[in-house]
Amino acid sequence: MARLTRRKRQILEILGESNPSGFSLLNELRARCATLDKVGHVDTRRANHRRAFNRTVLSNFEQLRVLRLAWRYRGFDPRLTAGIFARWAVWELLDHGYLSSPPRSEELIITIGRDACSAFTNLKDGRFAIVGTAILHSDLIVVGTHEINENVLDDLCQTSWVIVSSSDGKLSRIQNEFPLVDLEVLPQGIIFENGQEVSTAKRKSMF
Numbered sequence: 001m002a003r004l005t006r007r008k009r010q011i012l013e014i015l016g017e018s019n020p021s022g023f024s025l026l027n028e029l030r031a032r033c034a035t036l037d038k039v040g041h042v043d044t045r046r047a048n049h050r051r052a053f054n055r056t057v058l059s060n061f062e063q064l065r066v067l068r069l070a071w072r073y074r075g076f077d078p079r080l081t082a083g084i085f086a087r088w089a090v091w092e093l094l095d096h097g098y099l100s101s102p103p104r105s106e107e108l109i110i111t112i113g114r115d116a117c118s119a120f121t122n123l124k125d126g127r128f129a130i131v132g133t134a135i136l137h138s139d140l141i142v143v144g145t146h147e148i149n150e151n152v153l154d155d156l157c158q159t160s161w162v163i164v165s166s167s168d169g170k171l172s173r174i175q176n177e178f179p180l181v182d183l184e185v186l187p188q189g190i191i192f193e194n195g196q197e198v199s200t201a202k203r204k205s206m207f
Helices: 006-017 026-036 043-059 082-095 150-156
Strands: 023-025 065-071 108-112 116-122 128-135 140-144 162-167 170-173 189-191 197-199
Touching (some): 006 023, 006 026, 023 026, 023 150, 026 043, 026 082, 026 140, 082 108, 082 128, 082 150, 128 197, 140 150
Parallel strands (some): 108 162
Antiparallel strands (some): 023 140, 189 197
């Protein structure tokens, strides 16, 4: 059995404190560890931390279970839901410095498609501004200390942010459990109920 290093003990501690206990998205786990390690948002430092962290979890940590719900440029598992995708997108924004802390439920609206996910913040005048867009160019991975079953995925998708999708140019709220495979692609721009038109910034990957 491989040696339980300080980093591995830290990972196990964070997983034990996660919700659901013992399970996390890989990018969420990585961002939480980076905060404890005081890893700043300098590009090279962050990139090195991501590579080293991913290598530890995916290749050198036999105590952990791993489930890939999306693969770079190769599609996604039909069990991937809107809630899990939204959760992953918010942690991508946090990991890349577009958000400084996890947003409260009333601070964020997430527009989701089957290929990308944009987060918008509520402004004081009732209008919206884009925070960033996360595109499925990265692996979306769940890690856990025990078997990753359907109940775990159901718990992981329970986010508090409002999630909406666009169909025929109209926005409608969707449930966290909605399968990603049943959604349309994210449009280049959306129109909110108040008539404000906002770009999703999808033409350029923000990360």
